[in-house]
Amino acid sequence: MNMNSVKTQKTTSRLALGELNNKDYSALNHGRKPVHVAMFSGGASSAYVAYHIVQKYGKENSILFFTDTLWEDMDNYRFMEEVADYIGLEITTSIDGRTPEEVFFDMRFLGNSRMAKCSEELKVRQTMIFLEELRDIHNLEPILHFGIGPHEQHRAINLQNFYEHNPIEPIETRFPMIEIFKEDMDAKTIIQNEWGIKLPRMYDLGFSHANCGGRCVRGGLGHYALLFKVWPDQYAEQEAMEERFREKFQKDVSILKRNGGPFTLREYREMMERDGVEAYLAEKDDTVPCVCAFS
Structure with a gap:
């Protein structure tokens, strides 16, 4: 039962914390x-x-x-x-x-x-x-x-x-x-x-999940350090995408954040090239894994 591409109106997420229920549906x-x-x-x-x-x-x-x-x-x-x-x-x-x-x-x-x-x-x-x-x-x-x-x-x-x-x-x-x-x-x-x-293979390479070929925008600093180490070409693709977006919309935005502000992939790459990527692999990611990991 393969589905074709269909467009519809977005729903609004209204997540609420609680406990798993055993409701009879x-x-x-x-x-x-x-x-x-x-x-x-x-x-x-x-x-x-x-x-x-x-x-x-x-x-x-x-x-x-x-x-x-x-x-x-x-x-x-x-x-x-x-x-x-x-x-x-x-x-x-x-x-x-x-x-x-x-x-x-x-x-x-x-x-x-x-x-x-x-x-x-x-x-x-x-x-x-x-x-x-x-x-x-x-x-x-x-x-x-x-x-x-x-x-x-x-x-x-x-x-x-x-x-x-x-x-x-x-x-x-x-x-x-x-x-x-x-x-x-x-x-x-x-x-x-x-x-x-x-x-x-992404598990063997050290990624926490195998989604989006390592380009998950919710991956965080440690994730992108690993991406730069194992797949530098894909890191470069993500960096180029970010630069295209910033230029087209003239917005100071980035995929990553550092010290509460924008932190571009180009800036991060330059730091890793200067200091060595190993210094950044253990960077803590206080982010929530993407819903893609479960759907």
Whole structure:
């Protein structure tokens, strides 16, 4: 069930903190058949969750859903296809058609460590479109499964609240890594040793997640130091994009921040070239990982 690119109005996020609830959504499905949607980010935890729902609910009642930003590392696609083959489920892909850079220019807003319009447009909006089409066109009631672990329960709460309030009707969310597997489980080891599937190369290179080919605008200082070390050409592409944006809109903005103000990738590169990149790899990132890591 592959979806075409569709445009719709944005929803407004109204996240609220609280606790994960066990609300019974069955009375709200209006007779629609439940379908279990694995929110596949291309990472290890979401891959294991996809395997879990297929084993529990069957392939005929499961969807492996991925939103493509068109910036993904090529090895991510290899990993996702091998996972899909292993669990016996085709990937359902939704694509806006724009890259994050095109979103930044369209919105006249450069994504940064605090706000990423790219994930709103390319991930969240495309997901909302897909879910409403499951209901309206296919008469299916989606139940979303995310690969978030116990150490990230606050993000699970945010996602639960978002899908409770932003769709036309509330959508149930489940977090098997929290609700079923009570301790953090080593999905990476299971996938590599038991499934025989090599993880995305970005994990081996030291990235905390495998999204957007290392160019995630919410990555922070340590992330971009690592990008400069392992993939300097991609760092250069990101630096050039930032410079194009600053010049076109005549705005003193940047992806990174330092001491509360703009800190361009060019400035950061010059520091790393002067002092050595190793001095910056341990820079603390007081940022929140992008929603892309979970959708």
